[in-house]
Amino acid sequence: MAELRDEKGLAKAERYYTDYGVRARELKAEGKKIIGYISALCPVEVLTAAGVVPFRLKGNVNEAITKGDAYMETIVCPFVRSVFDSAIKGKFNFIDGMVLPHQCDSLDRTSDVWRDYLNLPYFHFLNAPHVTDDPSIEFMKELLKLFIKTLEEYTGKKITDEDLKQAIAKHNENRRLMRGLYELRKVNPPLISGVEMIKVLIAAMGLPVDESNKLITEVIDEVKARAIPSNGLKKRIMIIGDQIDSVDIMDAIEGAGAYLVMDDISVGSKMYWQDIDTDKEPLQAIAERYLRKLKIPTNFVDTGGTYEDNLNARFGHMRRYIEEFKVDGAILFIYKYCDPYGFEVPAIKSYIESAGVPVLYLEDEYSTSTIARMKTRIEAFLEMMA
């Protein structure tokens, strides 16, 4: 791999994206333990502190779900089915274990299936609550302790508060850097395209945090060096959804003649916008970040105030993105059979539209097989906005 050693920034991200898991495989060969996880709800800091490599699992939109359907009902959301299908087909044969946080029924109700059929040396179901009040934080801390205990047993290494603090610092740095890259999307036209961005996001989530930090820094340097482009004429789009983790839909959006400038997806801004407080006891700080700060629909938010207050608490960040990133239109892309996102659609849609930004709601499979129809809808949406 000598010829690749000079590869940097976007080129590196491209390779990590295209051959997802290539770096994890190398690290595995070096004797590192690779722990796969699903969802932005997994406290990666704990994994980093344990000295293992957190590796976010993704599905494959280009491959039909075949083997997985023999074990998992088709009423599970297609994203989860696709990840499981990839796993059972051996695409992640380099992982030593897996963490499945309790994000939603599609994950919760299939946790036995993951455990029993993948049969990994390490498996942990993190039973995170959905409610975010004080008792829930205390409960989450108990769950984190349990999580830590299982990891310690697995690695044979104690996880100290100091380890946690260091991991928190590194991941906060990671988030800060990524937000810096997002900054470069604010200009018009953005310095980095949505397609490039998703590649960086995917590449980053498959790396140990130090390498991820280095990659993002390189990308920022590379992108910053680009000539400031002349004024862009295309519409600026934000995409919203859960784990949208392939270029195809981004490509469809940009190919239809728009700039993809922002996201509220679980491999994107949802991962990077909220830091962990460093002035608190680590478990408390981690629990608070994952329950209260993380903006995912499975963290129940109720202000006790008016409905309008609740909406602001749940979706206010999207309005801020709209302003900061000068978003002209939003695409809400939800997978079928997803209750947590599905039940939010009317509320999100009307909330964003009330900010004067039109919303295209797409409910679809996790598959490129429907991409042609998606394109038509996206093009029509852009024509509608023109």
Place this chain on the structure above:
Amino acid sequence: MAEEKKGRAVATKTAASIPKFVRGNLAATLKAKEEGKKVAYAYIADGQDEIMRAMDIVPAWGESFAGVCAAKRDAEKYLQKAESDNFSRSLCTYATCTIGFDMVREELGGGAVPDAPWGGMGRPDMILGSAQLLCDPRFKWPQATQHYLRDVPVFVGSMYYPPFDPKMDHHEQEKFYVKYATEELRECVKFCEKHTGKKMDWDRLAQIVELSDRTWDLFIDTYELRKAFPTPMDTGDAMNTMVPLTFNLGTQEAYDFYKQLYDELQQKIANGEGVADPEKYRLIWAAGLPSWFALGDFQYFNSKGAVFPVEVTYRGCEKIERLELPKTNDPLEHIAWRWVRYWTHWYDKARKRPGSLPKVERIIEYIEEYKCDGVVFHSAFSCRSWHAGIIHQAETLKKVYREIPILILEGDIVDISSYNEADTHNRIDAFIEAVDSYKKRMN
């Protein structure tokens, strides 16, 4: 479209009184205003029944109302209404049916909805949801409802039990799970106090909890009578007789109902009266909510000589003594323990049989005790909570127990649009033949 399908003719007299119960529950929500009571949207098995009863809050059950709409084959208009505001068809249809109804009622000013099945439900004063078990809709549905009933406050509590992990002892964890659940129930009380303006009468609560415990016991005693040959009652009836336990827990009516059912079953056993004549095959309904619009399918089974002496669905309780609950004077803590143990009391057993699961242990135990020859699951497409993981349960059952015939029917609870009777009957026919050959093989 309201082509009313004749409901299933029930086998027991007691079950025939169920429509009265259901109507009564719906009517209570409409009458509550006159009586100065508060109405709460509530969700079954959330552990909050006794709190509501103790505070004279009238529960309005969307799950019951949507079931009624489905059974009357009159849910489509509400499903469509919800869909018109972008609620996907793949979401829980209890929720989307009820939300559709809410939307219609709001458009009519919040009062009665003239053409609603059985008069519909009254507008709630509060919504009492619950996160985590049992499902996502239990907390997303209340939130989504608030989009249409903006002034109605929402409470979402949290009732968790430790997940099963063959490598991990759950007993340690139970304590902090119970502590958490107790605190969340306390939050629920606070919320109810705030929105009813009343204080909780803790003695009354304790009495109601005690009554529920007795109802749990009586329910199980009654249902265990079904072990008899021929069984005096099958799942077709149980989908009705579950109503008092599920929707009226903590009321004397519920207790009395099971007393009456108990007596009737004993009588039938004495007379040797069964559900099918002759009873040739005994099946277990091993998971899944029923298709409310197709309860007649149970009769189709019966017509083939097949009966269901036992089901997992809606058997939402257990003999209290079997749960070995720690003593406590706090009724909320008692509810929490009862709730957690209801799920975990199968765990030790499951751990003893390598590769097994608690849900599978339960099925095995019932197969053995009720002498079943076949297993039927129903997979409803709009509810992941009870229906995702069924394939794995079936596989595990075959692996750790034995190759018993299994039928997985696919359908929905409310949405009739993918149901095909002829098709379902064909499948049942083939399954009965499989059960028949299994019985021959086992002999």
Place this chain on the structure above:
Amino acid sequence: MAFFLGIDVGSGYTKAVVCEDTSLRSYSIIPSGGDYRKAALESSENALKKINISMSDISNTIATGYGAAIVDFARQTLSDISCHAIGINYLFPSVRTVIDIGAQYSRAIHLDSEGRIVNFIMNEKCAGGSGKFLQVTARILQMDIKDLGRLSLTSEKPVEFTTACAVFAESEAVSRISEGALPADIVAGIHKAMSSKIIVLATRVGLVPDYAVTGGGAKDIGLVRAIEKELKTNTFVAQEPQITAALGAAIFASSR
């Protein structure tokens, strides 16, 4: 010496089998069309004529399949799952997993060592992946359905199909052709798509060897090879796999 008749009224084809005691004497396969009763009569008569006997020589008749209920001259009906089990056990007693590919439905049946059904599973509300695909493909390529199999075996690069709908597979195939895809690759692509659906069913009943493929789909060697590739083992295919259920019905008739 007695004659027994088994009739399988499938959604696509109606099959009649005449057995003399338990040996197969003749059979007939005709399209079911709209009138199942007529198809049942016609196929029975065809089969009887071949060995110069008439209905009155038949001791017992069993009907099976989608339209079995309409066959009023049968003494009894039995589901096609059971009939497949009996038929396969008669032909290949070592088979434990039967994969049946019919016109609308595909199913997998798990048998015990005595040929009794242990479990079965079939596709549900959608005909995606069923034998209908083969008919559609044959029509588009303007070929006889019989020749699809061999053509498929010559493919080097099967086309990836993106639709699972049996109806839209047609338009997808058409546009692939217009993009220059070779007919062989189209057929092989269809076979691949179908076999991956079918394997899901087989996996769910347990994947116990030996395997047999039955139904009209089993006549397609390309499809059978695609299935074998997924199973990583060979399968049994009868000389006339489409009559398996009818044969089972006739055998069953002889046992009554």
Place this chain on the structure above:
Amino acid sequence: MINYFAGVDIGSTMTKVVIYGEGIRAMIIGPTGPEHRKLANKVMEEALIQAHLKFEDLSYIIATGYGRINVPFADRQVTEITCHAKGLHSLLPTVKTVVDIGGQDSKGIKIKDGRVVSFVMNDKCAAGTGRFIEIMADSLGVPLNDMGRLSLTADKPAMISSTCTVFAEHEVTNQLSGGETLPNLVAGIHESVATRVASLVKKLNIEPDVAITGGGAKNIGLVKALEKKLGCPVLIPPEPLITGALGAAILAKEIFEKYTKEGQVPERSKSGLQEAKFFD
């Protein structure tokens, strides 16, 4: 001098061309073959003959429909959603909700001032599309043209319980042999499609006037069934099949005029009307 514009709508089933000057100068409808480009040429040539024009007389051409990217001589591609709205608005300006039933998909479009404000499209399933009706017509042996008329004589539409087109096809033939009348079956088929389409378009808050376009609008039985399911009358443009192509042509005119007003010339496609080559 009049400027001429063309709209080419390559649908999954039909290819439609409209030439627009001041008013419609030509409209041609032909079946869509697998070779879109070749066919687009042919239909365009026919349209030019009908309009007595040469290809060079066309100032701007827009392609739309499912095969829109396969029209090399078009100057721009626009989705059928925008084009249907545009076309329909020019024909029936009071319409706010458009239902388009085509061969491969059904759509609902809400329009305001001739512009799309929201839309829905069906899933990738043939149920609820024109294809469903075609297949049923075929297996009943009824010409597609007669389906509508036939269903109007039904006394009680047959209940078709399968959603899947493949299953429904068998169900229909069975019912036919079971003695169900042809009109009742055809009406049942229309009800089945109308039910699916209605539940699709009901996702948009339907506002009157409602119109139907696309091939489905040629079928009066389907239109009646849809009116029943939607609970309101439905308008039909004079030649519903060409709505999309007409919209494309009008859009071509608008775009061209916008450019010329600003003193600019829109960029044109370099490909002339030569036949495209497929298999080199």
